[in-house]
Amino acid sequence: MPYFDLSETPLRELNRALHAIAPGANDREFEVANPRGSHAVAVGCQAPVAVTIKGSVGYYCAGMNSAATITVHGSAGPGVAENMMSGTVIVEGDASQYAGATGRGGLLVIKGNAASRCGISMKGIDIVVHGDIGHMSAFMGQSGHLVVLGNAGDALGDSLYEAKLFVRGTVKSLGADCVEKEMRPEHHAVLAALLEKAGVTGVETTEFKRYGSARKLYNFNIDNADAY
Amino acid sequence: MTYHNPPTPPRKSATFDDASLAEIRRAAATGIYDIRGGGTKKKLPHFDDLSFLGASMSRYPLEGYRERCDTSVTLGTRFAAKPLHLKIPITIAGMSFGALSGPAKEALGRGATLSGTSTTTGDGGMTDEERGHSDLLVYQYLPSRYGMNPADLRRADAIEIVIGQGAKPGGGGMLLGQKISDRVAEMRTLPKGIDQRSACRHPDWTGPDDLEIKILELREITDWEKPIYIKVGGSRPYYDTALAVKAGADVVVVDGMQGGTAATQDVFIENVGQPTLACIRPAVKALQDLGMHRKVQLVVSGGIRNGADVAKALALGADAVSIGTAALVAIGDNDPKWEREYNALGTTAGAYDDWHEGKDPAGITTQDPELAARLDPVAAGRRLANYLKVMTLEAQTIARACGHNHLHNLEPEDLCALTIEAAAMAQVPLAGTDWIPGKTGL
Ligand SMILES: Cc1cc2nc3c(=O)[nH]c(=O)nc-3n(C[C@H](O)[C@H](O)[C@H](O)COP(=O)(O)O)c2cc1C
Numbered sequence: 230m231p232y233f234d235l236s237e238t239p240l241r242e243l244n245r246a247l248h249a250i251a252p253g254a255n256d257r258e259f260e261v262a263n264p265r266g267s268h269a270v271a272v273g274c275q276a277p278v279a280v281t282i283k284g285s286v287g288y289y290c291a292g293m294n295s296a297a298t299i300t301v302h303g304s305a306g307p308g309v310a311e312n313m314m315s316g317t318v319i320v321e322g323d324a325s326q327y328a329g330a331t332g333r334g335g336l337l338v339i340k341g342n343a344a345s346r347c348g349i350s351m352k353g354i355d356i357v358v359h360g361d362i363g364h365m366s367a368f369m370g371q372s373g374h375l376v377v378l379g380n381a382g383d384a385l386g387d388s389l390y391e392a393k394l395f396v397r398g399t400v401k402s403l404g405a406d407c408v409e410k411e412m413r414p415e416h417h418a419v420l421a422a423l424l425e426k427a428g429v430t431g432v433e434t435t436e437f438k439r440y441g442s443a444r445k446l447y448n449f450n451i452d453n454a455d456a457y
Numbered sequence: 458m459t460y461h462n463p464p465t466p467p468r469k470s471a472t473f474d475d476a477s478l479a480e481i482r483r484a485a486a487t488g489i490y491d492i493r494g495g496g497t498k499k500k501l502p503h504f505d506d507l508s509f510l511g512a513s514m515s516r517y518p519l520e521g522y523r524e525r526c527d528t529s530v531t532l533g534t535r536f537a538a539k540p541l542h543l544k545i546p547i548t549i550a551g552m553s554f555g556a557l558s559g560p561a562k563e564a565l566g567r568g569a570t571l572s573g574t575s576t577t578t579g580d581g582g583m584t585d586e587e588r589g590h591s592d593l594l595v596y597q598y599l600p601s602r603y604g605m606n607p608a609d610l611r612r613a614d615a616i617e618i619v620i621g622q623g624a625k626p627g628g629g630g631m632l633l634g635q636k637i638s639d640r641v642a643e644m645r646t647l648p649k650g651i652d653q654r655s656a657c658r659h660p661d662w663t664g665p666d667d668l669e670i671k672i673l674e675l676r677e678i679t680d681w682e683k684p685i686y687i688k689v690g691g692s693r694p695y696y697d698t699a700l701a702v703k704a705g706a707d708v709v710v711v712d713g714m715q716g717g718t719a720a721t722q723d724v725f726i727e728n729v730g731q732p733t734l735a736c737i738r739p740a741v742k743a744l745q746d747l748g749m750h751r752k753v754q755l756v757v758s759g760g761i762r763n764g765a766d767v768a769k770a771l772a773l774g775a776d777a778v779s780i781g782t783a784a785l786v787a788i789g790d791n792d793p794k795w796e797r798e799y800n801a802l803g804t805t806a807g808a809y810d811d812w813h814e815g816k817d818p819a820g821i822t823t824q825d826p827e828l829a830a831r832l833d834p835v836a837a838g839r840r841l842a843n844y845l846k847v848m849t850l851e852a853q854t855i856a857r858a859c860g861h862n863h864l865h866n867l868e869p870e871d872l873c874a875l876t877i878e879a880a881a882m883a884q885v886p887l888a889g890t891d892w893i894p895g896k897t898g899l
Binding site: 268272273275287288293308312314327330331349350369371391447448449 | 489601602605606607610633634645646647648650651652656660661662667670671673674677678679680681
C-alpha cells in the first residue's frame with residue numbers, strides 16, 4: 230500500500246503519484262499520514278483509488294475529485310471536495326466553509342458539522358451532513374441534494390435554482406426564493422437512498438422537511454426588486 | 458408695462474442631453490435598467506491622446522522592410538513548466554460560449570491559431586469546437602464555475618482566474634433567458650430559458666491569502682504545467698497587480714474601463730472603473746516595485762483597436778494586449794452589410810449593442826441556429842487573422858521608426874501626451890513640455 234508521510238514527503242509527490250495511477254494498476258489504497266492541515270491534499274484524483282488521510286487537512290482537500298474514495302480521519306478546512314465530479318469523500322470530523330462548493334457529482338459525507346456556505350453553487354453533488362450547517366448554505370445551488378441531519382443556519386438556499394434540500398432539524402431562516410415544499414413519495418425515496426449511501430441509520434425520512442426554489446426570481450421582474 | 462421676451466433659438470442642455478433625456482423616458486416607461494453589451498460609450502482619455510516621438514538626431518530608426526522587428530512574447534515563465542509562446546503580443550480575450558455562438562467561438566480559435574496566438578474560453582465552459590480549433594487555449598476559471606471540470610482544466614494550455622472585468626469591476630455575469638438554448642443550459646447545469654446571473658464573487662475563496670491557496674490547488678491538479686493568469690478589472694491596478702503577484706500568478710491581465718462585456722447594466726459600464734490608459738503605469742509600477750516586471754507578464758485590454766494602440770500599451774510597459782470587441786468586429790459584428798436588419802431592430806450598424814437579446818443579424822452574439830449559421834467560421838477566422846496581421850505590422854512600423862528591433866523595446870520615453878489628462882494617466886510628458894502632471898521635480 231503506497232504510504233505518504235507528509236511530515237517527510239512533499240505534497241507534490243503525493244499528488245503526482247495519485248495522478249500517475251495507470252488504468253488497471255494494483256496499488257489502489259493510499260495512506261496519508263501527518264497531513265497537519267496541509268492544503269490541496271489528494272486533489273485532482275481521476276482513478277478509482279481509496280485514499281485514507283490520518284489527520285486534519287487544510288483547504289481544498291479532495292478538490293475536483295473524480296472516481297476516488299477519500300476519507301479524512303480528522304477535520305477538513307475550507308472547500309473540501311470542491312467541484313467534485315464523482316467518487317466519495319468522507320470527513321469524519323467537521324468541515325469548514327464552502328464544503329462541496331460547485332460540486333458536479335459524487336457523494337460528500339460530513340460526519341460532524343459543516344460551516345457556512347456548505348454546497349454553495351452546487352451543480353449535481355450529493356452532500357450529507359450528520360450535524361449542523363452554517364449560514365448561506367446551498368447559495369445559488371443549481372442541482373444535486375443537500376441532506377442535513379441537524380439544523381441549518383440563516384439564509385438557507387438563497388437564490389436557489391434546482392438543488393433539493395432536506396433538513397431534519399430547524400432552519401434559522403430561508404434565503405431569497407427558497408421555500409418549504411411538500412415531501413412526496415419520490416422525495417422520500419431519494420432521501421432514503423442518500424441516507425443509506427451515507428451510512429446513516431436509525432433515522433426516518435419522515436423526520437425531514439424539504440426545501441426548494443420558488444422559481445420566482447428565474448426571470449427578472451421589476452416587481453420582485455425588493456427580493457434582490 | 459408688460460414684459461416682452463424676444464424669441465431665442467431653441468437650445469438643448471449639455472447636462473440633460475438627448476441621451477440622458479431618452480434614458481429618463483425609457484426608465485419611466487419600463488421600470489428596469491438598461492442592459493447592453495460592449496464597453497463604455499463616453500469619450501475617455503485613451504491611446505489616441507498619446508503620440509510617438511519617432512527617431513531623430515539622437516535616435517536611429519530601423520529600415521522598414523529590411524531590418525527585423527521581433528514580435529514574439531512568452532507568457533507564464535514564472536512557475537509554469539509549459540509557458541505559452543506567442544508569435545504576436547495580441548491575444549483574444551475571454552468571451553463566453555453562450556454570449557457568442559459556436560461558430561463565432563470557432564472563428565476566434567481559427568484566427569488566433571493562424572496568427573500564432575492564444576484565445577480564451579469564457580463564462581460557461583469550454584466547447585469541443587473551440588478546443589479543437591485553437592492551438593493555444595486559455596481556460597477561464599470564473600466565480601460561476603459554469604461547466605468547470607478538471608478534464609477541461611487539463612486540456613487547457615493556461616488557466617485564467619477571473620476576478621473582474623473592466624466593463625464591470627465588481628459585477629457578475631448575465632445571460633438572459635433568450636440565449637439559454639438546450640446546449641447552453643446543459644453546459645451550465647441550469648434550466649432552459651431562465652435568466653442566468655453568474656455570481657460576482659468566487660464561491661470558495663475570499664481574499665488574496667485564500668487565492669494563494671486556490672492557486673496552489675490548481676497547480677497541484679494540473680501538475681504545475683500550466684501558466685496561471687489572474688484577470689482584474691481596472692479598479693485598483695497597483696494593489697491588484699501586487700496582490701496577484703503575491704498570490705502566485707504567472708500573468709496578470711488588467712482590463713480597463715473601455716473593455717467590452719456581453720451584457721451588463723449600462724449604468725455599470727459607464728460609471729465604474731478606470732480608463733485603460735490610467736491602469737497601465739500603476740500595474741507596471743507594482744511589478745517593478747516587486748522586481749517582477751517581465752518576470753510576471755502583464756496583459757492589458759480594454760479598447761485596443763489597432764497597431765498603434767498595441768505599440769502604446771507595450772511602450773507603457775505591458776508585455777501583451779488582449780482584444781474582445783475588435784475581434785468580434787473583425788469577424789463581422791456590426792457590419793453595415795446587415796444595415797436593413799439593424800434598422801428593423803431599431804438600431805444601426807456600429808451602434809447595435811443588444812447582444813443579450815440573441816437576435817444578432819451577424820450571427821455572432823446569438824444562440825439562434827439560423828442566425829448563427831450566417832457566420833462561416835473558416836472565412837471569419839481568416840478575417841481575424843488578416844486583422845491581427847495588420848495590427849502587428851502597424852506596431853512594427855512604429856517600433857522601427859522609434860529604432861527598436863523588438864516591440865518590447867518600446868519605452869515610455871518614446872511617447873508624448875496630447876492632453877493633460879493623458880499626460881497624467883500615462884505618466885509621459887505633455888507634448889512640447891517636460892511636464893508630467895502629478896510628478897514633482899521634473
Ligand atoms: C461578447 C463578450 C463576451 C465577454 N465574455 C467574457 C467572459 O466570459 N469572461 C471575461 O472575463 N470577460 C469577458 N468579456 C470581456 C473580454 O474578455 C475583454 O476583457 C474585453 O472585451 C476587452 O476589451 P475590448 O472589448 O475593448 O477589447 C467579454 C467581452 C465581450 C465583448
